[in-house]
Amino acid sequence: MGVSDYPKQAFVSRRWWAGIMLWGIWLVSIARTGYAAPCPDFTWQHPPEMRQPDVLHEVQKALAARESERARRLLSTYLDQVPEGLFAEGARFALAWLPGQHDDRENGFLAVIDRLEQLRKLKPHSPYAPWALCWEGELYRQAGWHVEANAMFQELVETYPASPLVGGALLGAGLSYLDNQQYLEAALVFRRIVEEPRWAAYHLEGALGLADATALSGAWPQAHYWYQVVEAEAPHMIRASVRSTYGAALAEWHVGDRRRSIRRLLLTVNLYPRDERAGDALNRIGSYLLAQGHEALSLWFFHEAAVRFDRRAPGRRAQAAITRWVVSFLSRRPSEDERNRFYDRLDQLGIYVPLNWDGVIETALVLKNAPEPELVDEAKLWLAQGYEALDDWSAAVAAYAALASSFHEPRWGKVAQTRLKHILMTQVRAYYARQAWPELIAFHHAHRTEFLVLPPDRELMLMIAEAYQQVHLPERALAWYSEVLREYPHHAMAEEIMARQMLVALELPDRQRALAYATAYREAFPHGQWRGEAAWILGLKALDEHQVSSAIDELTTAVQHARDRAIRVRALRQRASAYRAIGQLEQAIQDYRQLVDMPDSSIDDQVVLADLLYEQGAFAEAARRYTNVLDDRVSPDVAVWVQFRLGLCHQEMGNRSRAIDLLKRVLVENIEDPDLEKIIHRTARAALNVYQSGMGNP
Structure with missing residues (x-):
C-alpha cells in the first residue's frame, strides 16, 4: 500500500509516522552482509597431512576475534622459535x-602494503602471494586510492589467473570503480563476474x-532487473547497504512502481x-x-528532512521545497480564512511553516x-519576489539585478531579467x-547599473532618446538613436529613427551633422515617409551656398x-523668399497667398505679400492687405512702413487726400531703425511736395 492509500485520518498526527518507523525497526538487527569481502581473512595453507601447531590455532582464534595485538605476540613468539x-x-x-x-x-x-609487497616479491610462488596481492589492492580501495587498488587487482588477475582469489579481485576492482564513480567500468567488471x-x-x-552501477x-x-535478481535470492544483501537500498528504491520509482519504491524509501530512512x-x-x-x-x-x-539534516544538503533542499510551496501558496493570494485553515492542518501534523513573505525572505537569505548552485539561484529569486510583494521596491530591484547578473542556470537569470524589466519599464x-x-532621464541615470544587466531594449532606448530630444540635449539624443540603429539595424522604426536624427541634429551649432543625417536618410529611403524633411534640410x-x-x-x-x-510652412516661406530673390515675383506671390490664407499666418507674411503686390502694380489689393495689417496690433516700425506703403498705394490709385493724410502721419512717427526712418521720411516728403505744388501725381 502506497502513501496515498493511507486513510485521510492517518495523516493528522505523528502517530502514523511512528507506526511506519516501527515497521522497519526489526530489519536493523538483520546481519548486513552486503557484498562479500573481496579478500578473505588470513588462513593457513598446508597439506592435509601436516599438523598445525597449537599456537597457530590460537593465532587463528585471535585473528577471528580481531585481537591483533595478541595475534602479533603469538606470531612473533612462534617465529622466534x-x-x-x-x-x-x-x-x-x-x-x-x-x-x-x-x-x-x-x-x-x-606500511602494511609495503610489508606485504616485500614478502610477496621475495616469495612470488608462495601460496600466500595471491592473498597478499589481493589485500594490497583492498587496503588501497578502503583508503580511497582507487587507481592503485585497481592496479593491484589487475596484477593479481594477470599473474595468478588460476587462483581462487581472482573472483574476489574482480569484485574488489568493481567496487573500487563504483566508489570512484566510474560506473561504466564497474558495470563491465561486475558483468564479467x-x-x-x-x-x-x-x-x-x-x-x-x-x-548499483546501472542505478548510479x-x-x-537495467538496474531494476538486477535488483530483482538479488532480491529473489538474497534480499538482505540489498538492505545491508544504504547505496543499494536507496538505489533499488530509485529504480522502482523510475520504472513506475511507486508503491514499492515508497516502501523502500521509508526503509532507507528507518535503516x-x-x-x-x-x-x-x-x-x-x-x-x-x-x-x-x-x-x-x-x-x-519536507519538514522532517529539514530538521534531521539541518545545515546539510538534504535539509537545505527540503527547506527549499517548503519555501517553493509557500511562494506558490502566497502567489494565489489566499484569504485570511484559507491561511488560518492551513495553519490548523499543519498544527495537527505537529509542524509550523510560516505562510508569509517575511518567512520566505528569512529562508531565502540563508x-x-x-x-548547491541550483538552490542559490532560486533563493535569490524568492528574495526578490518577497521584497516585491512587500512593496520594498528598491530591495526588489537590487535582488532581481543581483540574480540577473550572476546565475548558475540561465532560466533563473531570464526570470530575474523579465521581472526586473517589468518593474523598471513600468x-x-x-x-x-x-x-x-x-x-x-533622472530615473534611468539613477538605475543605470540595473539597466545594464538587461538585454538591450529598443523601446527603452527610443524613450530615452526622445526624452533627451525633448529637453534639447541633441548630442545625448543622437547617441541613443545611434545605439538603437547599431543594436537593431533592421528595426521596423529604422526609417523614423534616421528621420529623428536629422531633425535633432538641426539643434547643433554645426549644420553639417544634420546634412549628413539627411543625406544618409535619402540614400537609405529615397521614397521614404520623411523625404520631405530631408529635402528641407538639403x-x-x-x-546657404x-x-x-x-x-x-x-x-x-x-x-x-x-x-x-511646421516644416511645410517654413519650406513654403523659404521658397517664396527664394522666388522673390531671383525675381520670380508671381511664384513668390502665389506662395505668400498660401501663407496668409493659413489660420496662423504671420503679420510679416501679410506685409511681404502686400509689398510684392505693390511692386507688381496691384495697388488696390496691396492697399486692402496693408489696411488689414493696420487693423491688427503691430509694432510701431511695421505700422509706419505699412502706413507709408498704403499712402503710396492711394497715391498710385489717385486718392490724393487719403495719400496726403497717411504720408503726413508717417512724418511724425519715430522709427527705431535710423536708416529706414531716413528713407521713409525722404520719400514721404517728396510725395507731399509734389501734391502741395499742385503737380498731381509724381
Whole structure:
C-alpha cells in the first residue's frame, strides 16, 4: 500500500509516522552482509597431512576475534622459535598483514602494503602471494586510492589467473570503480563476474554491483532487473547497504512502481536515519505527495528532512521545497480564512511553516549562500519576489539585478531579467506617458547599473532618446538613436529613427551633422515617409551656398511631402523668399497667398505679400492687405512702413487726400531703425511736395 492509500485520518498526527518507523525497526538487527569481502581473512595453507601447531590455532582464534595485538605476540613468539618452514612462511605473511606497533595512525595502511609487497616479491610462488596481492589492492580501495587498488587487482588477475582469489579481485576492482564513480567500468567488471561460471560464489555480488552501477548511471530498467535478481535470492544483501537500498528504491520509482519504491524509501530512512540518502528519500516522498495534492502531508516530510539534516544538503533542499510551496501558496493570494485553515492542518501534523513573505525572505537569505548552485539561484529569486510583494521596491530591484547578473542556470537569470524589466519599464512608461522628460532621464541615470544587466531594449532606448530630444540635449539624443540603429539595424522604426536624427541634429551649432543625417536618410529611403524633411534640410544647405534653383527644387519637395506641418510652412516661406530673390515675383506671390490664407499666418507674411503686390502694380489689393495689417496690433516700425506703403498705394490709385493724410502721419512717427526712418521720411516728403505744388501725381 502506497502513501496515498493511507486513510485521510492517518495523516493528522505523528502517530502514523511512528507506526511506519516501527515497521522497519526489526530489519536493523538483520546481519548486513552486503557484498562479500573481496579478500578473505588470513588462513593457513598446508597439506592435509601436516599438523598445525597449537599456537597457530590460537593465532587463528585471535585473528577471528580481531585481537591483533595478541595475534602479533603469538606470531612473533612462534617465529622466534621456528624461523623456517611452511608455517613460518605463513606466519610472516600474517604478521605483515597485521597493523604494526609503530605504523602511522593515518597512513598505517601504507606500511602494511609495503610489508606485504616485500614478502610477496621475495616469495612470488608462495601460496600466500595471491592473498597478499589481493589485500594490497583492498587496503588501497578502503583508503580511497582507487587507481592503485585497481592496479593491484589487475596484477593479481594477470599473474595468478588460476587462483581462487581472482573472483574476489574482480569484485574488489568493481567496487573500487563504483566508489570512484566510474560506473561504466564497474558495470563491465561486475558483468564479467556474473557471466563466469567458475566465479559462481561471487555471482550475487556481481549482480548487486551491476544493479548499483546501472542505478548510479541512471540506467533504471537495467538496474531494476538486477535488483530483482538479488532480491529473489538474497534480499538482505540489498538492505545491508544504504547505496543499494536507496538505489533499488530509485529504480522502482523510475520504472513506475511507486508503491514499492515508497516502501523502500521509508526503509532507507528507518535503516540509515543519519545517511543523507535518508534525507533524499524523505524529500522524494514529499515531492510525490505534493504532486498528488497532499500539500500538508508533503510539508511534513519536507519538514522532517529539514530538521534531521539541518545545515546539510538534504535539509537545505527540503527547506527549499517548503519555501517553493509557500511562494506558490502566497502567489494565489489566499484569504485570511484559507491561511488560518492551513495553519490548523499543519498544527495537527505537529509542524509550523510560516505562510508569509517575511518567512520566505528569512529562508531565502540563508539559502542564497548554500553550496548547491541550483538552490542559490532560486533563493535569490524568492528574495526578490518577497521584497516585491512587500512593496520594498528598491530591495526588489537590487535582488532581481543581483540574480540577473550572476546565475548558475540561465532560466533563473531570464526570470530575474523579465521581472526586473517589468518593474523598471513600468516606471519608465509612466514618466513617458506623462511626458515627464527630466524625471525619466533622472530615473534611468539613477538605475543605470540595473539597466545594464538587461538585454538591450529598443523601446527603452527610443524613450530615452526622445526624452533627451525633448529637453534639447541633441548630442545625448543622437547617441541613443545611434545605439538603437547599431543594436537593431533592421528595426521596423529604422526609417523614423534616421528621420529623428536629422531633425535633432538641426539643434547643433554645426549644420553639417544634420546634412549628413539627411543625406544618409535619402540614400537609405529615397521614397521614404520623411523625404520631405530631408529635402528641407538639403534645401537649407543650397540656400546657404546661394544655389537658389537647387534650393527651390528641394523646398518644393519639402512643401509637398514633409510630414511636419511646421516644416511645410517654413519650406513654403523659404521658397517664396527664394522666388522673390531671383525675381520670380508671381511664384513668390502665389506662395505668400498660401501663407496668409493659413489660420496662423504671420503679420510679416501679410506685409511681404502686400509689398510684392505693390511692386507688381496691384495697388488696390496691396492697399486692402496693408489696411488689414493696420487693423491688427503691430509694432510701431511695421505700422509706419505699412502706413507709408498704403499712402503710396492711394497715391498710385489717385486718392490724393487719403495719400496726403497717411504720408503726413508717417512724418511724425519715430522709427527705431535710423536708416529706414531716413528713407521713409525722404520719400514721404517728396510725395507731399509734389501734391502741395499742385503737380498731381509724381
